Amino acid sequence: MALEPQPPSVRKRVKVYELRDNDWFDRGTGFCTGQFLEDEPRIFVESEDEPGRVLLETKINRDDGYQKQQETLIVWTEPTGTDMALSFQEAEGCAVIWDFVHSVQHHMGVATTDDLSEDLDSYHQVMLPAPELGNLPEIEQIMRVASMSQPGRDTLSKIVIRDDYVTKLIPLVSVAEDLESLPDLHRLCSIMKSVILLNDNTIIENVVADPLILGVVGALEYDPEFPTHKANHRQYLADESRFKEVVPIKDPIIRKKIRCTWRLQYLKDVVLARILDDPTFSVLNSLIFFNQVEIVNHIQSNAAFLKELFSVFDPRNPDMRRKEDAVQFLHQCAVIAKNLQPQGRASLYANFIGHGLFAVIAFAVKHPRPSVRTTGIDILVALLDHDPILMRGYMLKAVNEKKTPLTDTLIDLLHMESDLGVKNQLADAIKVLLDPQVTMQDAMGRAGPDYFAKLRPNNILSDAFVQHHFDESAKKLFMPMGNLEHRTNFHDLTFHEVALYAHLVDILGFFIRQDMFRNRHVLQTEAIAPRIAQLLTVPQKHLKLAAVKFFRGLIGLHDTFYQAILTRHNTFGLILDIVRETMPRDNLLNSACLELFECIRRENIKTLIVHVVEKYREKLLSIIYVDTFINLVNRYEQMQGYGADAEFTLSARGEEAQTPRVQPNGQRWPGVGEMDAAEEAYFNTSDDEEEWQQTNSDTAQNAPTLPPLPAAKPLVDYPDDDDEDAMDTQSDSTQAQKQEEKPSRQEPHLTQSPDIRPTTPPSQPPPERLSEKRRREEEDEDELVKLTSGGPKRRSSTSSNSGSAGFLRRKRSIEKGNTRSTGNVSAPPKKISINIGAKSSNTTTTTSSEKEN
């Protein structure tokens, strides 16, 4: 044991992963060796593509930070805090490197945790009695005590593995059942839970394997916390019919993996859902992830299988049922693919597309059953999420070849679809497909691995062509808007019409935000704006709201073209009518309208102020329950160079004067148009913020031709997210600073606000990158929160003791104190997380918008 460890002589093929932003990033494939360099033991990985390029060089540490997971995986944390993983092609290769790491560590005097060959001396603290009914109380007790300490857990794990303890326990379940001995069954359940929560990969893999699984979940059916209940896990898991095969998968290893993965999921979601701690949860997730990677890889590399699978969709095949199942199957592949590395995903989709995935989607979206349509669109959306540019490439290619492009099909479906859920999805898909922001040139210019370009159909298409296609599609898409023209009465709008218009308005708003220029043509030639203005008068409030928000979006663009549109068709008159209709009431529609006018005033959009005041002065002045409108008139008069009306001098608007203007909503009772002096003073003092807003808007005004202000960009690009929250996105920090500079008597606390969100100065969200589109973000510092490290029921685990990094990681995943949160593995199927207890790069950031996926 004291021998100098010998580095392994052969090179092992391996993939190097690095955890970045909670995602395993593939650093490349290469050959792994263990070496001594200047007497320091190191692991080297040399790239297989470019010999000589070092993918990884890491010094083996004394720290017990290395973990072997499954047969082919070694994970650890670099001293820098980065989580790394080596995924070996062969279990044997993994074992060789692992042995090397192991012996090196041993040599350095560190006992690693799962060294089975270790001296049995360390076992002496824990002795498990023979697995017999009579010993159950003692076993339970010993396990409970041993589980509390890390060495105890390690030892326990070793004993359980060495003695094949689980296998020996299982017969006791049926014995106890025969005896109807509930106490024994409860004990067995507790013991089994303890065993699983030891969080040892080997044990968990064992437990879900064929010979043991039913016995294990059998024991877990008798939860002592629910003494009057018995679960039926065995019945569920024994039901072979749940596994469906469209085309039989022949490889026995893959078949086994599929079964085990399903069981792991069941354990995670059902059997153990309540009791899982963080580390075990991560271990289950990573086991599932790596299984899925293998399964999907097997499928996509199996050409015969794919051929057979896609041949199911042959129009001559009458078996509808089988087709539906095949759609489901592909859908599951797509769901799993979401977790894969981009490259892996790309090749999977490329494979599928090569075999005719589009035909499948076309089949599914026209299927009579809404659920199949939904599934079909889900697959499409997954493709769009993966690479919208690629998809647009295919679409344009079809146009070029005079075939019906996917967009046309989708648009037709959107117009006709009766299922509102499917309609919703369709609208989302169309948004991404037609997204005007990214042209094909951008797509081509986008640097990427070579095969991205290879995959992409040959599509150096002119911008004019793209514009033409966009115009044609948009014309088709927004055609139903035209039907409104001769309509005077909107009371007979059907439910579906309302839904369709709401979607169309939303889509158009999105397009315009994405690209102001490309849409001008559409808006003009199709005369859509007056149609949307008509929608301001419909009785359906949410549609009315959608129209208001559309115009609010245009205002936020600060673009003269759209401003001109706004000044036509009595748009503001209609919006003012909404204010008047809803007036004394405080409701959503009313707030949305007020916000719109506040925005014009705040951002000092002169064209619009002039238009609104000159045309609707009477109307504005008649609305006095808030001072938004009077302020607007005042702003106008001030612009005209007039002195302010005596009546309003109190509000001292303008010019960064000593007395800031009245708070926009300081007075709030109907019929009272002015305030008395004392109150005025009160408001004035508490309202320095108006000032900076004005300065700010003045600057904005100076550059009216700027591209859309970030404020008008959705922060989160959800389909129906209209995030024109300019009120605050503009410059929180400016505000804070301003307040700091100008302390206010009434609110001394504001003077202490220099520390407001220092990390988020004008850090506007960058213009959304296309590839991020529609991707769900993890906004998730949610649960960063108060860490009370290690609540009552939290246990430490084998892996989480690797220093403070582990602690940080943990902290991040604890919400509101002491609870196991799904934080670090959030959204189980969406992200993997190997439990190596290290902080990921985003742990330390405070930005709330981490991308996930």
Next chain:
Amino acid sequence: MSDLDGAIAQLRACRLIPEAQVRELCYKARELLIEEGNVVSVDAPVTICGDIHGQFHDLMELFRVGGDVPDTNYLFMGDFVDRGFYSLESFLLLLCLKVRYPDRMTLIRGNHESRQITTVYGFYDECIRKYGSANVWRYCCEVFDYLALGALVLGASSELEPSVSNVESTQAMMPIDDGELETEVLNSKGEVTVSTYRRRQRSSSNTSTDSRNISPPRDISAAPGNSSQAPLRSGAPGTGASGSGSGSYGNTSRTGAVLCVHGGLSPAIESVDKIRLIDRKQEVPHEGPMCDLLWSDPDEIEGWGLSPRGAGFLFGGDIVKGFNYTNDLSLVARAHQLVMEGYKEMFDGGIVTVWSAPNYCYRCGNVAAILELGEDTSNGGTVARNNGEYGRSNGLLMGSNGVGSSVVSPGRRYRVFEAAAQDTRGMPAKKPVADYFL
């Protein structure tokens, strides 16, 4: 409405309603919610509840302890979904009740009522598992966008009617001479465990601007469910110490309004009215006033601080005092943070955290609480709207530097309860996927 009652009955039994019915429900709810202001006015009496987090059986327990709908008016401060295994059942039931009894149910938005958060913390997955597609999730998210951001409880009584308790220990808590029952904590059996009194005011010589004179049970060390230590905190020591308070009790003192939000205050919102200018129909933004209302937390600091959550702020006692004072509020009620005792008053009772998910995540071992505010009947039931949109009287604001503006905190009855008994709820579990290919 019969199908709605049917849906309610079905959901109460923890059985889901069909997708088409969910869609219809969501559309109805949307029609209703679009009429609500960003800050809803709610008249006392009302029972204020914190986070639920999909713990359906505990929600049933809450209704058992607090009284059933529509007999009791409820105000839920968001976070209906995620984490627990029955987010759908819980949220849909609350939504059904909202549609069925719009005036008796108030739902406001929590930070978990968001697309982003629900995709990470379970609700999205639950929808997929239970309905097979994301459609129901979409419908629900659409409703989330329409939920109000806060509520203002008006007309709450400053004094509690002592609960009739069925335990012996009550005798120890006879109101002290001249005291007025201010807070009371009851366990789930309805037994009083803690009471605090405030001295009845006679003189009007108070010049303190901090008119609140309460003795909140700031740190209830033992679980409130433990009735044995009850009487210890009764009595008026704190009351006496904190001075006189309401300058003129009786005729002119008022109970200030209670602002309910999920998270807390925002540096961008200095007055409640300002919340009105938010166009709330959107995904919860990453920053700005709307975000802060749903994300911020009170903390033992001065002024504003950076929130470790990465969204919203931390705010100190001075901020709360200033905000309450400016807006004539007597209390801010919020949720958003787990408190082991179910509720926690901070900053001399200026703010309270109410948490209504017992044994959070089925493992935290905490108790839950709801807060009852009684109706002030002293003025014949008329509500003096202190911070209503239109009812504010000028005089109050004039006196901002002097005497007179006396706001009395409302009498607060906390009902503390534990997780639902196991025999009533079965084993909480997620629904497994039915079939699989891979």
